[in-house]
Amino acid sequence: MNDTGSLVTLAPDSSGPAPTGERWIRFAKPARWIAIAGAVGVLAAPFMAWAYRPDALDDVSFWGEPSPLQWFAFALGLLLLGCLVAPFVIKPRPGRRPRRLLAFNRGAKAAASGSLVYFAVASAAIVLELGGLVALEPGAWAGLAGALVATVATRALPEGHDPRLQFLNTPAWGQILGIVGAVALVLFAAAYGLGQDGASTFVTFGVLCGVGVYVAARVGVMGWLSAAAARNRRALVLAAFAVAFLFPMTQDGSDANMSIAVGVLIFAATAMGLNIVVGLAGLLDLGYIAFLGAGAFTAAILSRSAFATLGWSPPFPVVVLISGTVAAILGLIIGSPTLRVSGDYLAIVTLAFGEIFRITMNNLDGVDGPNLTRGSNGIPAIPDLELFGFDFGESHMILGVQIGRFANYYWLMLLVLALIILVFTNLNHSRIGRGWVAIREDERAAEAMGVNVFGLKLLAFAGGAFLAGIAGAVKAHVDVSVTPDQYIFMESAFLVAGIVLGGMGTVGGVLIGASILKLLPEKLRFFEDYRLLMFGVLLVVMMRFRPEGLMPDERRQLEFHADDDELAEEIGENIEAHVIPSLAGAPEPDLKGDDA
């Protein structure tokens, strides 16, 4: 039997969705016109009132004066109409094969169902906030109806050929321009989304972003972007880093958003450390938050807080190293006896370890043991960092923008995160990383090839713990106080969820997954009670439709590295040649081995 954790070895075999609507193909022509009518409905809706009172969403009660959210709906409508009309406009040059760069029909389907979701969410928000269906004005109904008509009608359009935009020969500057544009869009979306105070506005905007990405993916733009990104790694990394660096500039001294942003960075850095353990080595660790806690407590105890119990406070760089080391030693202590068990057993043992850590921290209060952590009170009043004469607690003016306390920590955390990512990628692209992935894929086979399975597992555990410890050291100063109840099992679970959601073993995916999971609950305070339910649903949906995560491992994307049409054709044929015989009844090898 395969003995790695069941959650970790989920087969990433997602065969594409079955072609829908092929039966209805003869209705394609009228369907297109009906869908266009629906799109017109969607386009008209923003110019009507959606709600009868102004206090729902961002005031959608006016006629003829769309609010931003209504403009977004308009944009969706344009997208839908564009996808529907494009085939009339873009025709293959006479005498040449159609290039089929973009899959407009797929885009239309996505945009139609996306608009429907958008209007449904917006209407639901209005109904909930104003109480009752009566609150909906004609605009909302028009939008809903138009989107519904378009959704149903587009089902009858054929799926069409896979988009080939990613195989188009684009000059390097074009690729880089695309990357920079996309990254800038992300910055804008993040700044705008964070600026929305109303939860319903935030959700609606989130839906818009999700729909936009989905449509882009279906049309084929995302394929092109990820191909360009794969070929211009450096440009992508630089652009992403620049955007992250500039983010505080867009906040104009608002500490509220920056404190959330710091929290997101800390969470992401921790997730990146856990990504070594779960994503690369395939070890399901459900107690990982303990290592973040170990780092935070170490830094707190070694800080200049009046409540610090040791009375020794070395400079911060030293504290960082000590915190990481303490966490790593904990990792070794927990790892060496437990890493011999695997899969679900390891998950249970690590879960227990996380609890033991929290309870121990609660009890090191001088009553039952040495007074190290002051028990459940924790260590409060941890002073702000001072590095090289720079006080992280003070505001500064940079280029006319106020940079507050949290923005300072944001930049520090950004640096820490960059270092952690560097460590992660360097390890991943080395003998060590290959060993980890081999263990994840097939532990017994890896061992038979001479991979030091136990040593590498231990290294993953200790290394991941070290990185979490470093993040914890910064977290102690950001949070001002460190208490045991910040490090509960739920946090570990969210870390794992973020990794699975984003794409195990990837950098970009885990960053996105972690950000989403940390950001949503912060912005959706009123959802508090339903948070877990929502995440549960989200994960189930992900596992059903995209088990490899939002951004699958680059190892799984290597097949798309062709530069031109010819090669693309060839690859397509190869894949067909390989897939079809296996469908035609060639004996499927039973890969769940009985060899060992």
Add this chain to the structure above:
Amino acid sequence: MTALLSARDVTMKFGGLTAVNQVSLDVAPGEIVGLIGPNGAGKTTFFNCLTGMYQPTSGEVEFDGQLLPPKPRRVAMAGVARTFQNIRLFQNMTALENVMVGRYARTGTNAIDAVFRLPRHRREETETRRIAEEWLDFVGLGEAADLLSRNMPYGDQRRLEIARALALEPKLLLLDEPTAGMNPQETREAEELITRIRGLGMAILVIEHDMRFIFSLCDRVACLVRGAVLIDGAPETVQNDPRVIEAYIGTPVDVAPSADGEGDSDA
């Protein structure tokens, strides 16, 4: 000539079932030895005993003058590489990466080298890549380097597994049914590949059900029946031995239907 591998009285019991019973077998350097026997005879179990995946109930295995400990990693480092009856590739790694994993035991980059990209890391990385590419070319998969191994056709997966084993630079290669599930064309290619491997001076111990394949390729053939060695000798001798034929086809008389308690070979 002294034997490269010498298994002495290897016995493997699973509860009441003796899957391998007092098997002794020698493989000389550069020799191709075939291991045949009906389903459930214990061939794969014997392989697992040799490679340390099972700890034999009794008996010992000597390789290159040293006793092999029952630790797969030590066995691999000593110079014994294997393939599996049910292909066990690293599915979500590319063909090239699979072979590069095979170099693991022959390289020494540690975490510090990798994190700081020290010279040893960079030197070994280029070298590992080059050698892995060479082995891929050797088995005829040079073009498939960037394909995920799970997306490769069945025959290619078998060859990739052989390339991964070869990358370990073993002195002895253990192949468990290298042509299982292949069509005649692929079988011929596999045969040709194994002959070329022999040309490298490597000793090979191969389990196979394809008799034509075994008798045309091997220097020596051993036949295992119900865990014990029935006969061990030159291909012609084994081929014509009535007991071998009997073991495969069965005697026409006196076979009680309940006599065979070990038919189910799926562990």
